[in-house]
Amino acid sequence: MTSLRESPALLALKALLHMFAVWLYLRGLASGPALIAALAMVGVATATATWTRRRLRLRATLGLVGLAVAGAWAISEWLLDSTGLWAGLAPRPTLHGADMAFFGLAAFAAILLLRDLSGRSRLFTVFEAAFVVGAVVFLFAGHRGLTLDQPRFFSDWAWSTGRDPQVILRGVGAVVAGISVLMLLESQRIVKIIASLLTLLLVGGVVYWLIKDLRIEPKIDTGGLGLTNQEQDRQGDKGEGKDADGDGQDGKGDKGDGKGGGGNGANDGLSGGGAPPTPDPVAVAVFHATYDPPGGILYFRQQVLSYFDGNHLVADASRTWDKDVIVDFPHGEPIEAAKTQNPDFHVQVPTSMFLLVDHPQPFGLSGSTTIAPRPNPDPRRFVAAYEVTSLVGNMPYARLLGRDSVPTAWTPEERAHYLALPDDPRYPALAEELLRDIDPRFMSDDLMKALVIKHHLETHGFYTRKKTYNDVDDPTAAFLFGDMHGYCVHFAHSAALLFRSVGIASRVAIGYAVDTRLQGGGSTVLVMADRAHAWPEIHLDGVGWITFDIYPQQSDEVPQVVVSRSLESMLGELAREDKTAGRAADPSTAPWEIPWSAIGLGLLLTLAGLLALGFGGKWSRRLLARQSPRFAFAATLDGLADLGERRRLGESRERFAERMVGLAPSLVPMTRAHLRSVLGRGLDQDIHALRRQVQRELRAALPWWRRLLATLNPVGWLLTR
Amino acid sequence: MDAELAPAPTLSLDAARAVAEKIRARVRYDVMGRDAVIELVLVALFGDGHLLLEDYPGSGKTTLAKALGTAIVDDRPDDGLPTFRRVQFTPDMLPGDVTGVMVFDANSNDFHFRPGPVFTHVLLVDEINRTSPKVQAALLECMAEKQVTVDNQSHRLDDLFFVMATQNPLDSVGTYPLPLAQLDRFLFKVRMVHIDRASELQVLASWGAPRPPCDLPRVTRDQIIAARATLRAEVEVSPRVHECLVDLARAIREDKRCIQGVSTRSLVLAVPALQTLALLRGRDFVAPEDIEHLAPHIFQHRLSLVPGAGDPTLVVKDALVKPMEALARGTLRR
Structure with a gap:
């Protein structure tokens, strides 16, 4: 049984760390008195463990731990059940008593077990360290990937002082690493502890400096729409995505419900989706003009699907059509879209987009007319930045009535392209049935027809993510002519095909739909991955393409998560190149920023300096060896220290030489000659010859790589004694 | 005595070592498996100290002391000092039994000093803790001063005077444990452990068959004294x-x-x-x-x-x- 010898100071430090960990674990669970009881019991358990690990067998300790756990449960149950106590005491003290007994004894059992085991075997100190580190990790785990989470005090404090929470989290990580080192210590000397921590700091600093620009992409899920590069790669890897051929043409959305591997994502759609874990942000949009969207929903379009390939609507890979949609990122020159939107019916909204996650095409507010490059304010945070100018509709539908969908100016090919639909009689039949009830005044009005169809889908459709139509050939038909249970992709495709069947030019747009009512307001909009959406667009002559989304009235989805306003505004301010993330009163005052480059350079220079000192000392001692017999002996010992062989504390030189007989037998006469020169009547042998002899013996006895390592060892001479 | 006034004849270091090695060889011939103890005995002898052996009965203490005694040639037969003597300490001993006594000589009508067993080169004191403190104290003076005082008359012991005392570590009933002051007079207290298996077998094998007497060279008292002086100086x-x-x-x-x-x-x-x-x-x-x-x-x-x-x-x-x-x-x- 190995027993760790811990100094009282280290023991107290570990007890404090355990108390800290227990406090973190129980913070949200236990009441105040119970928390105090648990902390006190940590102290008792630490003291008890120093006794049990020496005096008790493992079985006895485990019995004690079991007894404490059983006691925790039994006492708290008894306190809560005993009516006598309830009658005698007020309910409050009884509850507190039960809580204190439970958490106090549970903490006692846990710490006793950890301390006792770590006293019996070094292996278990790892669990002890994990217990403490785990407490901190659990506390901050919710903050991964730019997400804001509990505890809010941390993130609120960080932003109120203008600091990036990521940096704070890294700092916390470094402290936790230091703590884990402390937990693994037993009874080293203080110099060794400080040296360990300094080494950790140095190595950690260098590693951090090397990887600080490394981006760790959050795993984005846009609900099967495959809007991001990441998802396309994933689907490409799986070989399932028919159209995800990596050329930037996103064909996914044609029947995004099924074949593309989508459809069963957790966070899709406008009117549902966000129940599960907090979604990841994918982009920040900064508005440069006031824009209040109709219905409160902002549509960020990435791509449109207009080409009917005989089965589905897909993106037009030939790039003949949809020239009003910009599918390339701007490099140098701004990209202008074909002018289809009539400025009379639209309002111009300039925005800046900052992508947090890579996308195959740029996306911006629907009706984008120009996309221009702009400098990326923070390449570590944003993967792309560009300016989008959009013409977005601001007219109520009533003002747009009385127009045909397909302009007379369209070529027959264009007309055919936007009106192509499956050879399925059920589409026109259903459309005809729906239009039967239309007000005769608007019998020939395309927009009114579209509104009737939209109304039908909204009233009869049922929004659910549970039905994916993965196993049918034509999900759109299965949805539309079935029970009409489905989600945005199904609604959009059904609507587009129904529109086409009554002669309305339409297509499906995919991108993100952000409900501004769930946003924080202000000019910054945070686009989250779970806002991915597909919606139909229809064309009106003289107006252009208008967003014509379907809002099903029935849904089984829980409401979406409200976007974190702090995160939204922070990212927005970062995008505006305000390093204080909007917190400084005067943006021109330079905020405090960690000078990573200087720190990294400093660390490297320190390392280089230390290496230079190490090798300088080493070789100067080697050179001195030729000058004096004493240095010759010292240099020989340096050589052995480079190999990791050194005299133990209190060991005589003769004994050390005898220990080294296997490596260098000549060290024995050399030691003797050296001692005679110092303690006796002077040198009686050629110590330099002996040194050469020792070197020859070492060369013969050691493999080349050990000799190489010894040559490269800069600190061996410091360990010579 | 002339030995104390005349400067000790000196030897070369090698010769001094040869003297010690001769003794070592002879003792090793008689005592098997005790090389470490033999070395300590030699250190005590040449370092002018005394030795306390703590051991169990029958472990070769006497053999060791005897072997040491026989290794020294008595080259001054007329001084009346034997090279080796053994005294068994018992509770009823008197100091005179160790140091010697004044005896009345009727012929000369005077008291004459009759030397005790301490007048020797190598003295083996067996079970030193079995005798009374006054006898132990008498021995103390011999060891420290190399002289005995009887009736206010001091008698010088030989320069080579070397005491090897023994005591049983376990059997302590009816003993007078040596006080620290007396223990301090001993250079070493050597705890002898049982010899190893091979050596014990060798002892048994050589016991029955008569061994030829050791014909290794011996040393003289003067050689030892000279060697002591040499090593002190050199x-x-x-x-x-x-x-x-x-x-x-x-x-x-x-x-x-x-x-x-x-x-x-x-x-x-x-x-x-x-x-x-x-x-x-x-x-x-x-x-x-x-x-x-x-x-x-x-x-x-x-x-x-x-x-x-x-x-x-x-x-x-x-x-x-x-x-x-x-x-x-x-x-x-x-």
Whole structure:
């Protein structure tokens, strides 16, 4: 049984760390008195463990731990059940008593077990360290990937002082690493502890400096729409995505419900989706003009699907059509879209987009007319930045009535392209049935027809993510002519095909739909991955393409998560190149920023300096060896220290030489000659010859790589004694 | 006696070592499996100290002492000193039984001194703790002063006077344990352990068959005295070694387990012992390994420890670490 010898100071430090960990674990669970009881019991358990690990067998300790756990449960149950106590005491003290007994004894059992085991075997100190580190990790785990989470005090404090929470989290990580080192210590000397921590700091600093620009992409899920590069790669890897051929043409959305591997994502759609874990942000949009969207929903379009390939609507890979949609990122020159939107019916909204996650095409507010490059304010945070100018509709539908969908100016090919639909009689039949009830005044009005169809889908459709139509050939038909249970992709495709069947030019747009009512307001909009959406667009002559989304009235989805306003505004301010993330009163005052480059350079220079000192000392001692017999002996010992062989504390030189007989037998006469020169009547042998002899013996006895390592060892001479 | 006035004849270091080796060879012929103890006996003999052997009965103490006695040639038969004598200490002994007594001679009508058994070169005192303190005290003067005083008349012992005392570590009923002051007179207390299996088998094998008498060369008393003088003069003791010894003594005294530490006398006695060991190991200077080897033997029996402190050897070894480290490091500095 190995027993760790811990100094009282280290023991107290570990007890404090355990108390800290227990406090973190129980913070949200236990009441105040119970928390105090648990902390006190940590102290008792630490003291008890120093006794049990020496005096008790493992079985006895485990019995004690079991007894404490059983006691925790039994006492708290008894306190809560005993009516006598309830009658005698007020309910409050009884509850507190039960809580204190439970958490106090549970903490006692846990710490006793950890301390006792770590006293019996070094292996278990790892669990002890994990217990403490785990407490901190659990506390901050919710903050991964730019997400804001509990505890809010941390993130609120960080932003109120203008600091990036990521940096704070890294700092916390470094402290936790230091703590884990402390937990693994037993009874080293203080110099060794400080040296360990300094080494950790140095190595950690260098590693951090090397990887600080490394981006760790959050795993984005846009609900099967495959809007991001990441998802396309994933689907490409799986070989399932028919159209995800990596050329930037996103064909996914044609029947995004099924074949593309989508459809069963957790966070899709406008009117549902966000129940599960907090979604990841994918982009920040900064508005440069006031824009209040109709219905409160902002549509960020990435791509449109207009080409009917005989089965589905897909993106037009030939790039003949949809020239009003910009599918390339701007490099140098701004990209202008074909002018289809009539400025009379639209309002111009300039925005800046900052992508947090890579996308195959740029996306911006629907009706984008120009996309221009702009400098990326923070390449570590944003993967792309560009300016989008959009013409977005601001007219109520009533003002747009009385127009045909397909302009007379369209070529027959264009007309055919936007009106192509499956050879399925059920589409026109259903459309005809729906239009039967239309007000005769608007019998020939395309927009009114579209509104009737939209109304039908909204009233009869049922929004659910549970039905994916993965196993049918034509999900759109299965949805539309079935029970009409489905989600945005199904609604959009059904609507587009129904529109086409009554002669309305339409297509499906995919991108993100952000409900501004769930946003924080202000000019910054945070686009989250779970806002991915597909919606139909229809064309009106003289107006252009208008967003014509379907809002099903029935849904089984829980409401979406409200976007974190702090995160939204922070990212927005970062995008505006305000390093204080909007917190400084005067943006021109330079905020405090960690000078990573200087720190990294400093660390490297320190390392280089230390290496230079190490090798300088080493070789100067080697050179001195030729000058004096004493240095010759010292240099020989340096050589052995480079190999990791050194005299133990209190060991005589003769004994050390005898220990080294296997490596260098000549060290024995050399030691003797050296001692005679110092303690006796002077040198009686050629110590330099002996040194050469020792070197020859070492060369013969050691493999080349050990000799190489010894040559490269800069600190061996410091360990010579 | 003339030996004390005349300067001791000196030998070369090699010759001095040869003297010691001759004795070693002869003793080894008679005593098997006790090389370490034989070396300590030689160190005590040439270092002018005395030896206390703590051992079980029948472990070869007498054989060892006898072998030592026979290794020395009595080249002065007329001085009346035998080379070896043995005294068995018993509770009813009187000091005169050890030192000698004044006897009335009717012929001369006067008292004459009749020398006791201490008048010898090598004296084996068996079971020293079985006799009364006054007899022990009488022996004490012999060992420290190399003289006996009877009726206010002092009689000088031989320069070579060397005591090997024994005591049984277990059988302590009816004994008078030696006080620390007396133990301090002994250079070493050697705890002999049972010899190893092979040596014990060898003893059995050689017991039945008569062995030829040892014909290895013997040494004379004068040679031993000369060798002592030589090694005192010729084997170098560096001031660093002195420092190490003093630091060691101080470290032992400061040890919390120690009630009484080691005496300055013990340090004085230690120096010739270290010189002897250096000589025996073929060196002309005292090296750290000598201190490392001898320190536990020299100091452990002089300590008085708090109850439950454990083995005094460990106290000495613990105290040894720092001075030895300083000595070793010191050799790399100017």
